[in-house]
Amino acid sequence: MSAAEPQREAGAPATSAAEPLLQVRDLRVTLDTPRGRADALRGVSFTLRRGDTVGLIGESGCGKSLTGLALMGLLPEGAEVAGSMRFDGREMVGLAEDEWCRLRGDRMSMVFQEPMTALYPLNPDGRQIAEPLLLHLRMDSRAARAEALRLLERVRMPQAARRLDAWPHQLSGGQRQRVLIAIALACNPALLVADEPTTALDATLQREVLQLIGGLVHECGMALLLISHDLGVMAENVDRTMVMYGGTVVEAGPTAGVFARLAHPYTRGLFAARPRLGLPRGTRLPTIPGRVPELADLPHGCPFADRCDRVTPECRAAPPAPVPVAGDDDHVARCIHLDASMAPTRRDEADA
Amino acid sequence: MFQYTVRRLLDLVFVLLGVSILVFLMVRFIPGDAVAIMLGANTDITPERVDALRRQIGLDLPVYEQYWNWLTGALRGDLGTSIWTGTPVGQEILARLPATFEITLLALVLALLLSFPLGVLAARARGTGGDVVVRVIAIVGLTLPSFWVGVLLLYFFSIYLPRWPAIGYVPFGEDPLGNLARVALPTVAVSLPMVAGLTRILRSSLLEVLSSDYVRTARAKGVSERVMLYKHALRNAMIPMITVIGVQLGYLLSGVVVIEQVFAIPGVGRLMVGAINERNYPLLQGVVLVVTGVFVVVNLLVDLAYAWIDPRVEYS
Numbered sequence: 001m002s003a004a005e006p007q008r009e010a011g012a013p014a015t016s017a018a019e020p021l022l023q024v025r026d027l028r029v030t031l032d033t034p035r036g037r038a039d040a041l042r043g044v045s046f047t048l049r050r051g052d053t054v055g056l057i058g059e060s061g062c063g064k065s066l067t068g069l070a071l072m073g074l075l076p077e078g079a080e081v082a083g084s085m086r087f088d089g090r091e092m093v094g095l096a097e098d099e100w101c102r103l104r105g106d107r108m109s110m111v112f113q114e115p116m117t118a119l120y121p122l123n124p125d126g127r128q129i130a131e132p133l134l135l136h137l138r139m140d141s142r143a144a145r146a147e148a149l150r151l152l153e154r155v156r157m158p159q160a161a162r163r164l165d166a167w168p169h170q171l172s173g174g175q176r177q178r179v180l181i182a183i184a185l186a187c188n189p190a191l192l193v194a195d196e197p198t199t200a201l202d203a204t205l206q207r208e209v210l211q212l213i214g215g216l217v218h219e220c221g222m223a224l225l226l227i228s229h230d231l232g233v234m235a236e237n238v239d240r241t242m243v244m245y246g247g248t249v250v251e252a253g254p255t256a257g258v259f260a261r262l263a264h265p266y267t268r269g270l271f272a273a274r275p276r277l278g279l280p281r282g283t284r285l286p287t288i289p290g291r292v293p294e295l296a297d298l299p300h301g302c303p304f305a306d307r308c309d310r311v312t313p314e315c316r317a318a319p320p321a322p323v324p325v326a327g328d329d330d331h332v333a334r335c336i337h338l339d340a341s342m343a344p345t346r347r348d349e350a351d352a
Numbered sequence: 353m354f355q356y357t358v359r360r361l362l363d364l365v366f367v368l369l370g371v372s373i374l375v376f377l378m379v380r381f382i383p384g385d386a387v388a389i390m391l392g393a394n395t396d397i398t399p400e401r402v403d404a405l406r407r408q409i410g411l412d413l414p415v416y417e418q419y420w421n422w423l424t425g426a427l428r429g430d431l432g433t434s435i436w437t438g439t440p441v442g443q444e445i446l447a448r449l450p451a452t453f454e455i456t457l458l459a460l461v462l463a464l465l466l467s468f469p470l471g472v473l474a475a476r477a478r479g480t481g482g483d484v485v486v487r488v489i490a491i492v493g494l495t496l497p498s499f500w501v502g503v504l505l506l507y508f509f510s511i512y513l514p515r516w517p518a519i520g521y522v523p524f525g526e527d528p529l530g531n532l533a534r535v536a537l538p539t540v541a542v543s544l545p546m547v548a549g550l551t552r553i554l555r556s557s558l559l560e561v562l563s564s565d566y567v568r569t570a571r572a573k574g575v576s577e578r579v580m581l582y583k584h585a586l587r588n589a590m591i592p593m594i595t596v597i598g599v600q601l602g603y604l605l606s607g608v609v610v611i612e613q614v615f616a617i618p619g620v621g622r623l624m625v626g627a628i629n630e631r632n633y634p635l636l637q638g639v640v641l642v643v644t645g646v647f648v649v650v651n652l653l654v655d656l657a658y659a660w661i662d663p664r665v666e667y668s
Contacts, residue, residue, distance in 0.1 A: 074571055098576065105574030112572075117565040121664060122587055132573045167663045183573060 021190055021223050022048040022071070025084040027093075029063075029070055029247075031295065032078040038295035040066050042247040042303075042319070043083070048223040050190065053214070055238035055255065056227045057270070061292045063247040064227045068193040071225070072110050073100035088190065106136035109184035111213070113196040115176035119168035125152075125179050126164035132186045151182040155212060174205040181213060188220060195227040210237050231274050235259055243267045246293065246303025248319070253331025263325040263333040266304045302334070310337045353659060360655070364648045371644045372426075372637060376419050379633055385411060386435045386631040409435055422637065431641070432634035441638035445620065449642075451521050452619035455535055455608050459543035460601065466547045471554025476581065478559060486551065493548025498607045502541035502614040509537065521617045538615045542607040546600045553596045557589040590661055598654030602647050 029041035041063050048054055056064040069075050071085065073095060085092040088107060095103075104110075112118050120128055129151055130144035139147065145164070152160035155178040168176060177197060184192060194213055198206035214237055217224045226238050234241050234255060241258045243251040243266060251264040262268045269288035290307040299305050301316035308315070314336060322332035387405045391397050406412045410421065425432055431441035474486040509518045517533050524531040561567060562585050570580055609621030616622075620639055627636035658665045 072572060074568065101574045101576045103574070104572055110572045112565065112568065114565050118569045120566045120570065120584060120588075122662060124663075131570075131575065135574055169664045180569065183569070 019086075019089055020047045020049045021052075021088065023084070023086040024071075025086075027067070027070060027083040027085060028081070029066060029075060030080040030082075031066075031076065033295060035294070035296045039298070040079075040247055040295050041070065042298075044244075044247070044249055046242060046249065046252065048191065048225065050223055051218075051221050052240065053217065053224040053226065053238040054240045054242060055234040056225065056242050056244055057229060057231065057234050058244035059229065059270075059292050061295075062244040064229075064244045065195050066247075067244070068110060068195045068225060068227050071191070071193055072104055072108060073097075074104075074110070102136070105132040105183075105189075106187045107189055108191040108193070109187075109189040110193040110195065111177070111180050111184050111197045113199050115173050115180055115200060118180055119176055121168055124165050124167055125171070128168075129179065129182050129186060132183060136187045147186070148182070151186055152179070154185070154216065155179075155182045157182070173201055174209065177201060177209055178212070181209075181216070185216060185220070189222060191223045191225070192217060193225045193227070196229070197226075198233070199228070199230075206233070207236075213237075231259075231270065243270070246298050247295070248303060248334065250304065250335070251325075251331075251333040252322075253325065253328070257325070257328065257331045261325055261331070263331070263338055264304075264335050265308045265310055265337070267333075269307075302336075312337070353656075357652070357656065360652045364645070364652070367648050368641060368644055372423070372641055373419065375637055375640045376422070376633075377415070379628070379631065379636055380415060382628070382631065384631065386633065387411065389631055390436070422634065426641070431638040434635045435632050436630055441634050444623065444635060445638055445642055448618060448620045448623045450523060451535075451617050452605075452608055452612070452621060454524070454531075455538050455542060455611070455617070455619070456601070456604055458535060458539045459546065459604055459608075460597075462539060463543045463546035463550055463600075464597075466543075467550035467554055470547070470551040471558060472581065472586070474551065474555040475558035475562065475585075478555075483555075486555070490548040490551045490555075493544050494552075496544065498541045498545060499610045499614050501544055502538060502611050505537045505541055506614065519616050521619075534615075534617075538608075538611045538617060541614075542604060542611045545607070546604060549600055550593065550596060553592055554589055557592045558585050561585040561588045587661070591658065594654055594657050594661070598651055601650050605643060605647065 024047070025045050027041055027044040028039065030037050031040045044063070044067055046054065056067060058064050066075070070079075070081060071087075071092075073092065075081065081093050083093060087103075092100075092103075119125070126145055126148045129148035130139075130141065133139045133144040133147055134141065149160060149164055152163055157163050157175060157178050163171070163175070163179075168179070171179065177200075181197075192213070197213060198209050201209060210233060213224070213226075216222075224238070226233070228234060238255055240253065241255045242249045243258065243264060245266045251258060251267050253261075253263075258267065259271075262271055266288070269286075272286040273288060275285060288307055289309075293299070293303070293306065299316060301318055302308070302311075302320050305311045305315045320334045320336050322334050323336075323338050325331040325333050325338065385406075386409065387402055390405070391402065403412070410418060413421070422432060429442070431445075433440055434444055437444070470486050470490075474483045477483045477486075506518055509516045517530060518537055519534070521534055522530045558581070562581070567580060567584060570584055571577075575584070608619065609624060611617075612619040612621040613625065620643065624636065624639045624643075626632070627639060
């Protein structure tokens with residue numbers, strides 16, 4: 001075992017305590033699209049410490065899933081990555097594939113959106129949970145099986161012992177997602193990326209699964225990056241929220257602050273468009289005009305310029321820099337019209 | 353599963369019954385019966401002799417009665433006797449089966465041995481030159497008829513390797529090397545389309561599996577691409593492969609029938625062609641019965657193989 005190899009114990013930092021678990025700086029991803037190469041991520045930066053829970057929110061196509069895949073080294077073929085992703089004290093941009101294989105499933109894991117198709121149909125659940133244990137922790141098969149059972153119990157799988165030898169097609173969607181969470185947690189990773197983990201589940205199950213993930217993340221001292229388009233999911237499950245649009249983080253801050261201030265016009269649009277209880281029947285929800293532009297068509301300046309009601313010629317001149325919102329350095333938004341777009345009524349509500 | 357197998361074997365009985373009726377009627381629609389061909393250009397025959405011969409073979413009876421006699425015989429295991437040689441049909445077929453089975457099985461093995469590496473190679477090198485080369489070869493292989501390839505092989509071997517025993521057949525037991533040398537060319541010719549077909553199927557099903565959600569899950573676990581390909585993807589790609597192997601085996605049998613003509617191999621195919629030409633009804637009937645039986649059993653094995661590979665398959 002080389003000195004550079006990260007240690008096994010969860011929560012035991014491989015580097016000095018001062019360095020955060022994950023530091024993403026100016027991450028850029030270029031993809032092959034049918035219309036040529038396109039910049040899919042345009043300078044994403046954020047930091048995750050152990051125990052942090054951070055949410056990524058935005059419409060489809062804004063780059064939130066891509067950010068998760070980039071962190072896991074699972075970008076599609078032909079993707080080019082620039083910038084920096086430091087994880088556990090080492091740079092992941094430019095990492096060789098076999099080193100990615102050693103990280104994935106061990107130090108970092110991912111749970112995906114589609115539990116119905118995410119499990120291998122030809123192996124029983126227990127073996128699928130045991131696979132990362134055999135691979136990374138070099139357990140023998142008997143120990144791995146025992147550990148798989150323990151993991152199934154931890155994700156509160158009903159009748160865990162029987163499910164060990166069940167096939168994926170015999171499980172419900174919620175149960176499959178539990179198996180996938182068990183797989184992700186098997187080696188006690190330091191970072192868990194959950195990409196819309198409950199979108200495909202029934203509403204009643206969503207909360208249960210999210211609480212399960214939240215509880216396990218808290219127990220193990222993992223960092224969580226939760227990707228969702230659901231504002232309610234964000235409000236209840238993450239301490240920090242990052243709003244993405246057009247491959248950049250347009251607003252980031254403590255969840256409570258982002259929800260209270262709605263600094264960026266795009267964030268405001270997202271909130272205005274959400275359905276609420278108590279609206280009179282037949283009320284038309286406000287929508288954000290236009291549609292998410294194709295990657296190749298993103299404007300040069302602010303990516304939201306074409307759909308924004310406060311757009312001025314300056315908006316199109318250059319990508320806006322992050323500006324502290326209401327003097328709070330921890331809460332920033334990329335908009336040059338911040339003051340104008342602030343929602344005083346909302347802020348008053350939050351203050352009250 | 354046991355019940356399923358039994359039911360499928362019962363189906364087999366009905367398939368054989370149907371096929372035997374069809375063939376029985378069809379051969380009698382071919383103008384000229386065995387007697388006419390036997391007597392041929394012989395001029396000093398009398399109608400009495402023709403009738404005697406017909407009676408002797410049983411052709412004077414109504415068709416349904418002929419069929420009934422044949423059927424009751426077949427149920428007792430007696431497929432009748434060859435009109436021309438007088439030897440029992442079962443015995444004639446048994447004597448010809450080894451050559452046909454040998455070529456069919458060798459061609460299948462050869463096709464599997466070649467198509468697996470080629471398919472994996474094309475899938476791994478997707479979009480690159482190697483992939484294109486394999487795909488072009490596969491298309492060409494699918495397009496060339498095996499009898500033409502056989503003739504071509506014969507041609508080149510007789511010119512450049514005149515001492516190669518390219519034609520005929522010796523049983524493996526008598527002369528192992530001579531046997532292999534003689535079956536090599538027909539085997540290659542007949543397996544070529546199968547290699548091509550299987551390679552294409554394997555490539556596309558591998559690529560489909562490799563882009564699936566569960567492969568992404570496996571990659572997120574840290575499984576390397578190699579392990580993924582050989583452990584997860586290949587096993588999953590076997591499901592469509594087995595279907596195609598089953599179908600191709602049928603084509604293979606018919607390909608062998610033709611190739612036996614090209615290489616003068618005394619197999620079931622030549623027996624069948626001969627039986628048609630001579631209007632040798634009992635012999636033809638027997639051969640078709642055996643070939644149909646083999647085909648149905650192969651298909652049953654294919655269906656049973658699904659359950660062995662894929663836990664989702666249930667027979668009811």
